[in-house]
Amino acid sequence: MEDNKSKRMYKDRVTIYEVAKVAGVSLATVSRVINGHTNVTEKTKKAVEDAISRLGYKPSALAQGLANSRSTHLGIMIPSTGYSYVSNMLDGMIDMAKIYGGYITSIFVTRRNKEDAAQMIESLIKSHVDGAVIYDDLLGTDEIRSIQNYHIPLIVIGHDMEGDALGSINLEFKEPILDVVKEHLMTGADDVTVLDIVNQGKMVDDIRDSILEYGQVSGKHIQTLQFNDSYGIVYAGMKEYFRTHKSGYFVAPRDSLGAAILNAALESGLRVPEDVQILAEIGGKYSYIVRPQISSFSMDMFKVGSIAVRMLTKLLNEPDKIKQKTFKMRATFNKRETTK
């Protein structure tokens, strides 16, 4: 009566067997009430439920997952939760995952280099998630497709892809931004500087390139200024820059970096937007908290995350009802006080 709890002195987890024994039924019956199947007498059902609560039994998701090859986990690949727009997106995803289907979210962050990304893919596959959403500028489409060899339904954010169990969400920043820069250039100005922040990922790089390219074809000279990604570094660098330059139209990847330019300009005795103008690509809270407020582009990233996971759960549970496998989200321009 006490020899079966030997093995590990830490044997603990209450199993379905014990519940069955206590309730005086077989484990199959217990399984039935857990999963809300029919064909169970009210009486025995109650007996089982009593036993469950008495023992504090919680079915092991591991065993359940193995038995029906569904882990009820969703994978999320992101570069890091550091930027607020990423964490907003993450929030939206976790929220939706919980609501639709009670999925648990497992996070795979990639540290801005290829090997790490590859290892995260490896990890993702092993982890046996039911599906995943990927937002990672580093991954090429090939690597993403390789995941599909393992039949893991995927939603890709920021890559324009489509496939069998593959949906995508496109973040359209490039065109709206280019439009605004063009408009500025149309006025005859030729003073655009784009901040080239290292390791910002494909999307921001693409935006930079599109502006540069436009400069080429339109005969305008677009300058770039390279910095590492940090408010402090950009702030210091721009203060130095403004010692010898007294004007310009600056394009920054994120609004916090735009704020760095702003502060540097102001403290160098320059006027904004009379002398220097500032345009931030990805705008958030900083844009409207600082004074003067920063003109920037915004997108509801929480919503992006929500949509991504919603698409994924559909892909998982009702693949036939899918209508759209490709979404486009367009950033909206908020003209504020740092541009004329």
Place this chain on the structure above:
Amino acid sequence: MEDNKSKRMYKDRVTIYEVAKVAGVSLATVSRVINGHTNVTEKTKKAVEDAISRLGYKPSALAQGLANSRSTHLGIMIPSTGYSYVSNMLDGMIDMAKIYGGYITSIFVTRRNKEDAAQMIESLIKSHVDGAVIYDDLLGTDEIRSIQNYHIPLIVIGHDMEGDALGSINLEFKEPILDVVKEHLMTGADDVTVLDIVNQGKMVDDIRDSILEYGQVSGKHIQTLQFNDSYGIVYAGMKEYFRTHKSGYFVAPRDSLGAAILNAALESGLRVPEDVQILAEIGGKYSYIVRPQISSFSMDMFKVGSIAVRMLTKLLNEPDKIKQKTFKMRATFNKRETTK
């Protein structure tokens, strides 16, 4: 020879059996090379590895987990990733989890109400994580202890607890903040207003209460102003407030809310810090990006997250080598320009 791949037309996952067959060995041998066990000839080892890469075999973490009751997943309970200090902490945790032991992190966010928190606990237990770190103001110590009934090693952030497989990290904001407020009051001033933001959690509430209590004993009148948690709401509310009030010493829970007061004051023609002073409890990037810069308290939350997970992995893998089960992190005061 082809009847065993019936069932689901989607039978895909390569199993250890197939690898064994292809490599011409038994599955035990395959298992050995996977887990880097000794006692395997170089030759057979190579054969197995060949088969593995040829088939693109990835061991199922689910099955592995079930077999040795280790899921290699760590659970993280947080209120939401919305605040930057939380996402910084999260970043630190994920980072460490990956580095020490290759754990995958599963996130459980609690939506600021008891039932949800309870459900997340339920979910946490079922999910079979090897350990968890909890940062949630909502949970009482009882509920946290209930998790331990399931023998899940825990690190609790923000609660002062200790136990068998339970460590904790204390975030000391209260005293440093109270000290600064006291110092202000010592000068003879009696103009303190603390922003009472609804649903900010236990820590912030405690701070508020400690200030209020100090007001009681010292005979000072501490005013509170209640708002919902939003920059816009506080900004609007304070603009209204400053129509009839022209001064004060304001204590805000977070620096972004401090910025709301700041902007409202400035735009009401008030001078900072001459007329109104502002002190933010939890300070981050906003504190030093806005002008004038906000006096606030800071703590390296990335580090807090790292330490938490580091403690947890120790608890899991080398419980004997643990020296400290309780850490204290003290916020440091950054006096800036919004206080005299």
Place this chain on the structure above:
DNA sequence: CTGTTAGCGCGTTCAG
């Protein structure tokens, strides 16, 4: 050094 076998905890036919 390698193969055999018995679980890990649960879902699911298939008889009764």
Place this chain on the structure above:
DNA sequence: CTGAACGCGCTAACAG
């Protein structure tokens, strides 16, 4: 309506 038995993919003794 209920129980017995097998399988999910893998690990860990135990033999050989």
